[in-house]
Amino acid sequence: MSHPSGGRLAELTRAxxxxxxxxxxRVDVAMxxxxxxxxxxxxxxxxxxxxxxxxxxxxxxxTAAERTAREGLAGHTRTDGQHWRSWTATDADxxxxxxxxxxxxxxxxxxxxxxxxxxxxxxxxxxxWKVGADLAGLHRPDKIVLYLASSERAERVAxxxxxxxxxxxxxxxxxTGQVGATGIVSRGRDVAGTxxxxxxxxxxxESLCVSREELGTHARAAEVADEALSRLAEQxxxxxxxxxxxxxxxxxxxxxxxxxxxxxxxxxxxxxxxTSGARRTRAEVSCA
Numbered sequence: 001m002s003h004p005s006g007g008r009l010a011e012l013t014r015a016x017x018x019x020x021x022x023x024x025x026r027v028d029v030a031m032x033x034x035x036x037x038x039x040x041x042x043x044x045x046x047x048x049x050x051x052x053x054x055x056x057x058x059x060x061x062x063t064a065a066e067r068t069a070r071e072g073l074a075g076h077t078r079t080d081g082q083h084w085r086s087w088t089a090t091d092a093d094x095x096x097x098x099x100x101x102x103x104x105x106x107x108x109x110x111x112x113x114x115x116x117x118x119x120x121x122x123x124x125x126x127x128x129w130k131v132g133a134d135l136a137g138l139h140r141p142d143k144i145v146l147y148l149a150s151s152e153r154a155e156r157v158a159x160x161x162x163x164x165x166x167x168x169x170x171x172x173x174x175x176t177g178q179v180g181a182t183g184i185v186s187r188g189r190d191v192a193g194t195x196x197x198x199x200x201x202x203x204x205x206e207s208l209c210v211s212r213e214e215l216g217t218h219a220r221a222a223e224v225a226d227e228a229l230s231r232l233a234e235q236x237x238x239x240x241x242x243x244x245x246x247x248x249x250x251x252x253x254x255x256x257x258x259x260x261x262x263x264x265x266x267x268x269x270x271x272x273x274x275t276s277g278a279r280r281t282r283a284e285v286s287c288a
């Protein structure tokens with residue numbers, strides 16, 4: 001259990017689990033709060049916005065990307081929420097859009113990668129996707145989420161985007177299944193109306209609390225983490241790669257994501273990858 005086999009994202013995930021396990025040793029086990037621990041795990045992989053960034057930068061960078069891809073977005077309806085900007089094909093069935101593709105470029109590369117993503121998504125037949133609409137949203141690890149109706153199509157979309165974005169820096173989404181070499185693209189699947197990562201983080205938090213109680217407050221964090229993950233593996237969770245199961249379950253979409261109604265016909269994978277001519281926004285963000 002000490003050597004994750006799922007690439008960079010598995011390493012980020014294990015580090016988050018071990019840190020959480022260490023925290024369980026600092027409080028009375030009887031006082032441990034699995035819900036608070038799950039919330040901490042869910043936030044793993046996020047970054048803090050640079051205080052010098054103009055708060056309007058988030059809107060500028062998303063709008064610039066949308067202009068780059070405008071022609072291909074004609075069949076999608078845009079919805080502007082407080083924290084998310086979403087696009088949905090006009091006939092989308094929300095009950096089937098439970099298969100997720102996460103795209104997590106480093107913040108410094110958003111000016112270019114967003115244009116690539118918004119251009120590819122309609123060509124790949126993606127029915128719906130959302131992008132963080134403010135600074136906090138674009139600094140989340142899961143800043144861009146695409147929703148599809150089958151694991152097969154989600155895998156194809158993920159593989160295509162991983163290839164198209166392979167040269168860009170990745171932030172990466174812990175507790176998701178890595179696709180490609182860098183961790184910029186990964187997979188999940190909502191089940192029974194519950195977010196993939198929220199459900200996984202809940203399971204991990206509960207298992208960590210049980211393991212800490214069994215092993216005691218003096219047990220090493222790595223030992224507690226290994227015990228907790230082994231228990232989850234026995235229950236069927238892939239704790240090596242964190243990929244969702246591949247069987248097709250048609251569960252309701254998570255209530256947090258709503259979709260306008262009407263999908264465009266699914267398109268095939270484009271024969272050549274596209275490049276983005278997205279303009280730079282007024283606020284520059286450095287990867288250095």
